[in-house]
Each structure stands twice: as structure tokens, then as C-alpha cells.
Amino acid sequence: MKPQAGIQSPLPACAKYCFFRLLGNQKDLVEQLNAVVGDDVVLGLGLSLLKHLGLMVPAMKSAPDFSWQGLDIPQTPSALCVWVRGADAGVVALRTRKIVQQLAGAFELIDELDGFLHRNGRDVTGYEDGTENPVGEAADKAAFVSVGPFAKSSFMAIQCWQHDMEAFEALPLSARNHVIGRDLDTNEELDDAPARAHVKRTEQDSFSPPQFVLRRSMAWQAATKMGLMFVAFGASFDAFEAQMYRMTGSADGIRDALFDISRPLTSAYYWCPALDNNRLVLDGMLSD
Secondary structure: EOOHHHHHOOOOOOEEEEEEOOOOOOHHHOHHHHHHOOEEEEEEEEEHHHHHHHHOOOOOOOOOOOOOOOOOOOOOOOOOEEEEEEHHHHHHHHHHHHHHHOOOEEEEEEEEEEEEEEOOOEEEOOOOOOOOOOOOOHHHHHHHHOOOOOOOEEEEEEEEEEEEEEHHHHOOHHHHHHHEEEEOOOOEEEOOOOHHHHHHHHHHHHHHOOOOOEEEOOEEEOOOEEEEEEEEOOOOOHHHHHHHHHHHOOOOOOOOOHOEEEEEEEOOEEOOOOOOOEOOOOOOOOOO
């Protein structure tokens, strides 16, 4: 068994995030999913799909309501998320079209969003995203279930953040740096950053125990709107949730400054099965 390749691979130049609802009973549903498998996609199965398949996955659940004291974070579950990846926008578009055709009858596309790689992984604000991502064995430990029948699978938390670019760009550079907690030019963490700075709220080794996730986020843009499609992979959702509760302020009363200039439009959880011979590892786990 091995993880889905797109989780560990470098971020692509272009991507589509596709979300599907389940249409009904299909005897060949698993075969339709397997037909989509490839190095250029990551498949995330939502809780409703797992229940439909009769598959109980430890630690899988719906995304909780992170809303807190006037801060609205919508819960937007779907049956299936497909992250389509590629070096060319046209190739990604055609691959997505084929996937929709392959899933027809069992799934209906309900939403999609285009992503792109900006300056080797920077957010559209200009700041580097995922600076403290674990690497090597540490990344594997953070991102994947290590033992048991679900080994090499991963839990994906995904949120579409929309930035208020006008408000952010209106701030002086020093204020922007203090929102993030890093210097825009050097990416160095600022010693004098306030407690609300995003870096201070989400510093993964500042938790006890440390709460590491593998971040695989990309920038997005649609008409005049833009932001970050935040994607985190974990051996469970625990680390992601610890960071979110601290960001909102529900953990200690200090709200992340990022909320001053950005807000999540979506919040959903998925399980990304491991692969065996380019097939999702589901055999033996499904109900009759």
C-alpha cells in the first residue's frame, strides 16, 4: 500500500478543486472511483459517501462548527472531493471533464474552483505559505496513518479562504507583516510580532504536544475575488482542529489577526484512502 501520490508531490502549476454530491445507489460506484485514480488527482471521500459504502473509518467525522463570537465559518460537506493537478490549465480542464464523465450516474459536480501556484508557493498576499511544513519522515508521520488497515491513508481538511485584498493592501507594510508575523521580503519570523499574528497562533511546535500537519495549499482567483485554498493532510484531524480553535480565539480568547483581512467560505473534511496497484484500498472494508 502507498499514499495517493498527489499528497506528497510538489505543488502543481495549475489545479481544480471539484466537489461532488452522491446521486444514489450504484453497484459499480467503487469501480467508478477507481477509474479516476491517477498521479494527477487526489480523491477525498466525505462522511456521507463512507456511510453509503458502509465503511467505518476511525477518526473520520464531519468538520465541526468553528464559528465563535460573531466569526462565521460555514460547514460545507460534500460526498467527494477531487483535487485535479497539472502543469497546464487546459490539461487540467480536460482531465476534469473526463472525471465528471467517469463519475456520471453516481456523482454530480456541485462546485469547482481553479487554483494556481503563485511564486513557488506564496499566498496572493505575497507571503510564503507553509514555511514550517514538515519534511521527509516527519511529513509522513504528520500526514498519514502509520499502522493498521488504514495505513498510508490520510485525513484532509480543506477551507477556501477569501482575502479582502483592498483592506490588506491599504495597510502599511509593517502592519501587514504583523498580521502574518513574518517579514514579507525575508520570510523571517518577527520577534516583535503581536500575540495575534498568524504565525504565533499556528506555530505547530508551540502546542503541547506539537500539532503538525502537511499543508498543500494553493492560491485561487475567480473574477475579482481571490484567496487561498487551504488544504491540510493529517494522520487525524486533531492537529488541524487544535490550530483552528486557537485561531478563532475559542481556545484562549486571542483571535488570529488573519481574520481581519480574510475569512473562510468553506470548511469540510475528507478521507483519502491509500492505493494498492492504483486502486483505492477499500476491499474487505465495505459492507455487502
